[in-house]
Amino acid sequence: xxxxxxxxxxxxxxxxxxxxxxxxxxxxxxxxxxxxxxxxxxxxxxxxxxxxxxxxxxxxxxxxxxxxxxxxxxxxxxxxxxxxxxxxxxxxxxxxxxxxxxxxxxxxxxxxxxxxxxxxxxxxxxxxxxxxxxxxxxxxxxxxxxxxxxxxxxxxxxxxxxxxxxxxxxxxxxxxxxxxxxxxxxxxxxxxxxxxxxxxxxxxx
Numbered sequence: 001x002x003x004x005x006x007x008x009x010x011x012x013x014x015x016x017x018x019x020x021x022x023x024x025x026x027x028x029x030x031x032x033x034x035x036x037x038x039x040x041x042x043x044x045x046x047x048x049x050x051x052x053x054x055x056x057x058x059x060x061x062x063x064x065x066x067x068x069x070x071x072x073x074x075x076x077x078x079x080x081x082x083x084x085x086x087x088x089x090x091x092x093x094x095x096x097x098x099x100x101x102x103x104x105x106x107x108x109x110x111x112x113x114x115x116x117x118x119x120x121x122x123x124x125x126x127x128x129x130x131x132x133x134x135x136x137x138x139x140x141x142x143x144x145x146x147x148x149x150x151x152x153x154x155x156x157x158x159x160x161x162x163x164x165x166x167x168x169x170x171x172x173x174x175x176x177x178x179x180x181x182x183x184x185x186x187x188x189x190x191x192x193x194x195x196x197x198x199x200x201x202x203x204x205x
Contacts, residue, residue, distance in 0.1 A: 054120075054122060055116070055120075057094075057112075057113055057114055057115060057116070058115050058116055058120045058121055058122060059122050059124055060072075060073065060085075060086060060089045060090075060115070060121065060122070060123045060124065061073060061074070061124050061126070062082070062123065062124065062125045062126070062139060062143070063126050064125070064126070064127045064128060064131045064135060064136070064139060065128050065131070066128040066129070066130035066131060068131055068132055068135040070082065070139070072085055073085070079135075079138055079139065079142060082139065082142040082143070082146075083142040083143070083145050083146045083149070084146075086123060086142070086143050086146035087146040087149055087150060088108055088109070088114075089114055089115050089121060089123075090115065090118055090121050090123075090146060090147070090150060090194060091106050091107055091108040091118070091150055092106065092108035092109060092110060092111055092114040092115045092116075092121075093106025093107075093108050093110050093115075093116075093117060093118075094108070094109075094110045094111050094112050094113070094114050094115060094116055095112070095115075095116025095117060095120075096116060096117060097116070097117040097119045097120065098119065098120070101117075102117075103117050103118060105154060105157075105193060106118065118150075118193065118194045118195065119192075119195060121197065122197045122198075122199055123143055123197065123198045123199065124199045124201055125139060125140075125143070125198060125199065125200055125201065126201035127139075140198075143198055144196070144198075147194055147196050148163065148164055150193075150194045151163035151164075151190045151191070151193070151194050152164060154190050154193050154194065155186070155190050158186070158189065158190070159186050163187065163190050166183045166186060166187050167187070169183055170183050170184060170187070
């Protein structure tokens with residue numbers, strides 16, 4: 001009985017098919033982007049400059065434990081209430097700035113036990129190592145949202161448009177540079193009124 005002839009496999013064709021499948025995979029697969037925070041970090045202080053002493057009343061503390069629960073100013077708080085609490089702290093205007101000037105644009109309660117001035121107000125956030133990323137991002141979103149609401153209010157008062165709208169226009173590549181430059185100057189004025197000061201404390205073990 002004669003041996004059957006086994007047809008040969010064209011290795012070149014197999015390689016071509018594998019290559020085409022790879023291209024198909026790359027074209028059709030959607031890669032999930034990481035969620036992040038777009039924030040400009042403050043500049044490093046000059047060498048030899050002693051950091052200013054921060055009064056406790058000018059510090060708004062947010063602690064997030066491993067169970068994703070919030071302790072805000074030593075009180076348990078739901079995340080849905082965080083933005084309002086942060087906004088009231090920033091807008092309190094209970095004292096003066098570094099130059100001894102009161103906050104004439106603040107609309108808060110002027111509580112002497114809360115922040116003196118938006119330029120002195122600092123939000124301190126401390127997370128546990130086991131805090132999940134979704135909670136971390138939600139906390140950041142609410143805190144930045146508090147700043148944006150106050151900045152929008154002042155931008156409307158001074159320029160009759162929202163600060164966040166200005167940000168969107170400046171980020172648009174199709175907008176003329178002269179328009180962007182004008183908006184950037186206005187945005188700096190607003191940022192000076194409510195400077196974003198969020199301190200990320202060391203993570204708890």
